[in-house]
Every structure is written in structure tokens, then in C-alpha cells.
Amino acid sequence: MVSKKEVGKRLAEIRKSKKLNQEQLKELIAAPTVQMISGWENGHSFPSSHYLIIIAKKLDISLDYLLLGKENGPSDKTIRTYKDAAINMTQLVQCGLFEINSIQYGMSESQFQVILTSNDSHIKSFRKELNNLLIASKSLKPELLKQALIDLYDKYDVPIKKK
Secondary structure (H helix, E strand, O other), X not given: OOOHHHHHHHHHHXXXXXXXXXXXXXXXXXXXXXXXXXXXXXXXXXXXXXXXXXXXXXXXXXXXXXXXXXOOXXXXXXXXXXXXXXXXXXXXXXXXXXOXXXXXXXXXHOOOOOOOOOOOHHHHHHHHHHHHHHXXXXXXXXXXXXXXXXXXXXXOOOEOOOO
């Protein structure tokens, strides 16, 4: 699970490795205050999905590293099937980065581009089915929800056709 403290610690380390102070990071990502940056780095608050995406892009790091500390997270090259994309999308939803019905298409330049391709019928269909499953999950036992997710992933375990 994503920890505010761990994300904040990684953000501070990355900022320092780029030889930026908090004021410079604030300017780079167009954050309103240095206090906001400080709150993130101290683990008192968590950057919104908007700022997470900007931070990753501007500091040239992956969202996987920023959020989970994983050096080699999924990239467009490793997302080969709709199942891969579905799993990554589900992880983003579970981290609270976006809701299925209000996906931020600004991520299209990130490593999750394939997940957010709005013109892809498989992705649109998956988003709808996942949203329905998440709504129903409130009344499902954890083991039933897990099996439903596995079934949903298996349904989309087909190669993504490159355009």
C-alpha cells in the first residue's frame, strides 16, 4: 500500500538529488506554496494525482518509483496485454489516483498511456466493468472480489494491437 511518509521521503530524496530546494520544486511544478511541498515531504499530506503526474514528469521519474519505490516499474514496453493495462489501472484506482469515471487524460504522456487511451474499445470496456465491480465491491466478500478481479483480468488477457 502507498504510504504518505514513504512517498514524502522519496520525494525529498529525489528533489535533493536534482539539487533543488523546496522553493524551486514549487516553481517547477507550479504548486501554490512551499508549505504544500513541505507537507508532502514530511508525510502530513499526499500530493493529488495532478501533482503526482507533474512531479514524475518534471523530475523524470516513474510513478511506480515515486509511489511504491520500485525502480523498474511498468512502462509502455512491458504493458503487452490488456490484462497488464487492467492490473496497472486497478493499482492506480486502489492508490486513489483517479476514479474510473473521471480519468485524467493528462497522463497520456506518461508510462500509463496505453491504459488511458480513450479511443480503445477494450480499455473503455474494462473501465466500465471495473467501475461496476468497484461499486458492487462494497457488498462482496474479499475473496469474491479477488476472484471477480481475476476473472476480469483474464477476460482482457489479449495482446494490445499497436497502431
